[in-house]
Every structure is written in C-alpha cells, then in structure tokens.
Amino acid sequence: MGAGALNHDAELPNPDRQRWLALAEKALAGGSFEEKLVSHTDDAIRIEPLYDRSVTAEPLARANPRSPWIVSQRIDDPDIDRAKAQALEDVAQGATGLSLVFEGAPNAFGYGLPRTAEALETVLDGVPLNRIQVRIDAHPWSRAVADWLVAFLSKRRSDPAKLNLSFGIDPAAIFAGTGRLRMSIEALQASMPQSLAHFFSMGVPGVLLEADGRVFHNAGATEAQELGTMMASAVSYLRMFEEARQPLVYAAPHIGFALSVDQDQFVSMAKVRALRRLWARVQEACSISASTANIHAETSFRMMTLADPETNILRSTIAGFAAAAGGADSISILPHTIAHGLPAGFARRVARNTQLIMANESHIDHVVDPACGSGAVEALTAELCEAAWEEFQRIEAEGGVLSSLQQGHIQKRVQAASARRNAAYQAGERAIIGTTLHPSKTERPVETLAAERRPAVTEGVAVCEPLFPVRIDQSIGAAP
Numbered sequence: 001m002g003a004g005a006l007n008h009d010a011e012l013p014n015p016d017r018q019r020w021l022a023l024a025e026k027a028l029a030g031g032s033f034e035e036k037l038v039s040h041t042d043d044a045i046r047i048e049p050l051y052d053r054s055v056t057a058e059p060l061a062r063a064n065p066r067s068p069w070i071v072s073q074r075i076d077d078p079d080i081d082r083a084k085a086q087a088l089e090d091v092a093q094g095a096t097g098l099s100l101v102f103e104g105a106p107n108a109f110g111y112g113l114p115r116t117a118e119a120l121e122t123v124l125d126g127v128p129l130n131r132i133q134v135r136i137d138a139h140p141w142s143r144a145v146a147d148w149l150v151a152f153l154s155k156r157r158s159d160p161a162k163l164n165l166s167f168g169i170d171p172a173a174i175f176a177g178t179g180r181l182r183m184s185i186e187a188l189q190a191s192m193p194q195s196l197a198h199f200f201s202m203g204v205p206g207v208l209l210e211a212d213g214r215v216f217h218n219a220g221a222t223e224a225q226e227l228g229t230m231m232a233s234a235v236s237y238l239r240m241f242e243e244a245r246q247p248l249v250y251a252a253p254h255i256g257f258a259l260s261v262d263q264d265q266f267v268s269m270a271k272v273r274a275l276r277r278l279w280a281r282v283q284e285a286c287s288i289s290a291s292t293a294n295i296h297a298e299t300s301f302r303m304m305t306l307a308d309p310e311t312n313i314l315r316s317t318i319a320g321f322a323a324a325a326g327g328a329d330s331i332s333i334l335p336h337t338i339a340h341g342l343p344a345g346f347a348r349r350v351a352r353n354t355q356l357i358m359a360n361e362s363h364i365d366h367v368v369d370p371a372c373g374s375g376a377v378e379a380l381t382a383e384l385c386e387a388a389w390e391e392f393q394r395i396e397a398e399g400g401v402l403s404s405l406q407q408g409h410i411q412k413r414v415q416a417a418s419a420r421r422n423a424a425y426q427a428g429e430r431a432i433i434g435t436t437l438h439p440s441k442t443e444r445p446v447e448t449l450a451a452e453r454r455p456a457v458t459e460g461v462a463v464c465e466p467l468f469p470v471r472i473d474q475s476i477g478a479a480p
Helices: 003-009 017-028 033-037 080-092 117-124 142-155 171-178 185-202 214-218 223-243 248-254 265-285 311-326 345-360 375-397 401-407 409-426
Strands: 070-075 097-100 133-136 164-169 207-212 255-261 294-299 330-332
Touching: 017 033, 070 080, 070 133, 070 345, 080 097, 080 117, 080 345, 097 117, 097 330, 117 142, 133 142, 142 164, 171 207, 171 214, 171 223, 171 401, 185 207, 185 223, 185 248, 185 401, 207 223, 207 248, 214 223, 214 255, 223 248, 223 255, 223 265, 223 375, 223 401, 223 409, 248 255, 255 265, 255 311, 265 294, 265 311, 265 375, 294 311, 311 330, 311 345, 375 409, 401 409
Parallel strands: 070 097, 070 330, 097 133, 133 164, 164 207, 207 255, 255 294, 294 330
Antiparallel strands: none
C-alpha cells in the first residue's frame, strides 16, 4: 500500500502520534515497524520515522552568522607551479578560503605541497590575503609552517591581526594519522604553551590549535567517536595552557575544530550542531565565558568510491549541504575523482562550484540555524552530544587523548566500529550506489594529474598504531 492510501485514510490534517502509528502499521501490511521504519546510526542512536517539533530549541549560530560560510579549496598539488595557478584560479572564481595541504599530512592522501617555505610563498604570491581565509591543514611540521607563514606575511607587510588565519596545529591528529610524534608526549605537553606564546602576543584573530576529527572519521570512527576525540584534544590544549598559567579565557577562542561530513545528511547536520554544544559545555565546565566554536567541515574521504565516480558528486553535494545547514564556518568539498589520484582541474572546479551554487543561488546561509526546532535533528543532536560526551569521558579516564592513542585504546574502538560497518555492507544491509547497488557496467577514463604518492612519515620519538584513511568500498572489497 502506497503513500496515497495513507493520505486517503488520514481524516485529520495533523493526526496525533497514535493515529499515525495505526495508519503506518496498516500501510506496512504486516511488515515490522521496527525493521521497516526505524533505523540506527553507527552509535546505535535510534532514528524514528516521525518526531514532534521541538518548540524550546535555541538556534546554534556560526561564529560569524552575518556572513556566508567560507568556501575553502584544497591546495595539495606537489607541483608548485600548478598549485599556484590553481590557487589563483580558485580565488578568481569565487573561493573565499584556501586549505594548504602539505606532504606528510594525514589528510594529504599521499600527495600534498612540498614541505618548504618556498612552496608556501609561491602558492600565496599574488593571493589577496585580506579577502580570503588561509588555513594550514594539520601537519607533522605545522609549527615550522606557521613560522614560514608569519615570515611571509612580514615580507608582504601584512598585519596578521587583520587576516583570517588557521595554523592547524594538532598533535593528536598527527599522532593518530601518522603513528609518530617528533618528541615525547611529556616534552610536547611541557613545551607547547611556551612555543605558542608569541602567537598569542601577536593578537592573531584566528585558529592556532585545531582539534581535527577527520583522521578518525576516515579511519572508520563513528560520529560520537569523532566528536569525543575532538573534545579530548581540545581539553588537552586547555590543560596545557592551564598548567602554564595561561588564562583559558584568552586561549579558548584560538582553538578550532575540523570534522568530516558525509552523505548521511541529517546525521551530519546534527554532528556539526552537536560540536557547538559540546564545546560550549566544555567551556562552561572550565568556568570561562563561552566562545563560539570555529568549525571547518570537509566532505568524507571514506565515502568516496572508485567505481562510478560521478556518484561522488551527489554524495559530496549532500554532505556539503549538511555542513552548511548545520552551521559550519568553512567548508571544503573533496573533488569527486580523489579515489583515482590527484584530482585535475575539472573535478576541482565542480567541487568549488557546488558550494558557490549552494551559497549564491540557494542562499542556505540566510537562515542562522535551518535545523533549529526540527524534532529529528534536535533529537539526533542531543543524543550525539550524550554519546560523544561518554567517549570523551572514556578517553579522559585513559589518561587523555595522547595517552589513549599511545596505548591503542582509541584505535581499537575505531577499528571495531569500522568492522561492524563493513559487515553491514558485506551482508547487504547497507549499500553503495554505483558500487554494490546498481554497479556501473562500464569503466570510463578518469582525468587525474601526474603525481607520485609520497611515503608516510616514519620519523618520531613517540609511537602508536596509526589510523590511516580507508575508503569503505576498499575495506569491503568492492572497489575494482
């Protein structure tokens, strides 16, 4: 029985829940309500088919709700001249941010800019820094890259205080993503506050430290695991500054966040919103006035497929919309050919224009929090907060994020979540359009740029089991 029959039987325009349930069960014709209409997230959060509107919800605004989110384009080409041309093209065609991804970064996926000051200066030469955000993706040598950027700004006689910068320093993401730290955990915790002190004295109104969840997501983490680990990272930064007698009220606004969003639209929207609530809760617990979380969202690498790559455009569009509607401050969409190699100009242009259409034609940013009051999204947001807080407390009980990683606790939970997800795909309980469902019958040539993959980082003093990015189609053996 179809939807038409349901509408015909409904005598009231807004029947109460019990009336709706009776009609739904009748339409299922003996089918299981739980099996057909109720689903669960990877964190076992129950998703009902119908929710009442939340009338007491408060909107969760972006850091700068009066401006559109930042359309951030990845600059990750090992060829400096190509990277420079791409950066200038992106800015000229509407991008308002550049994410500089250097080789060796967990999020470089084997590529990335050469790790030199020359590469940074070449790529940014001619870029109107006063009109765009420049973010350094989390990198094992982020501290050195930050110095290069400051030196470059000095050459340009640009005042860092008037720019929008993100330095992407995140020891936890680097430790997890590479399995290495260049110094011991104890030495790192002791040295970080002093090494960053002069950045605070410069008054840079940007992100110095970043809690990056993308490493964990792309290795298979659930939404709550990703959020909980990010909170543990952020709290570790606050703890470092507290031990160094640095006022937390000044440090907190310089802590930012980066997370992944995927094709599960409502869960991704709820994840961005939950992050804002969690960070506000952490600051409340520290008895400091709450600063709004600065959130960078990037579309999921693990959801990308090798087969039928055009379907990745649809996945990324949904994910990008979820990030915008959820209130991300900046968004980066991975080009749809990234599973095949270093994306060429067309794929990068599609990624950029996807965001520009959403911003300039759909005007998603005109509403502060589009999901506010939605029973479904509010419920998901609240339950994600609860599950993420439990993960955060678990990590804290394990000695903090760096200690938990060194002992392998976080890795075990992420790997277990990934295994459960993979089993669901292999059993046919979940499907990938174009790969496991309606697989493409023909293979078409995919344009990529000539570039060699770079080896993973192998140097370091502290060691842990690394969490490398793995696409779902790879992990279930569905990739050609």
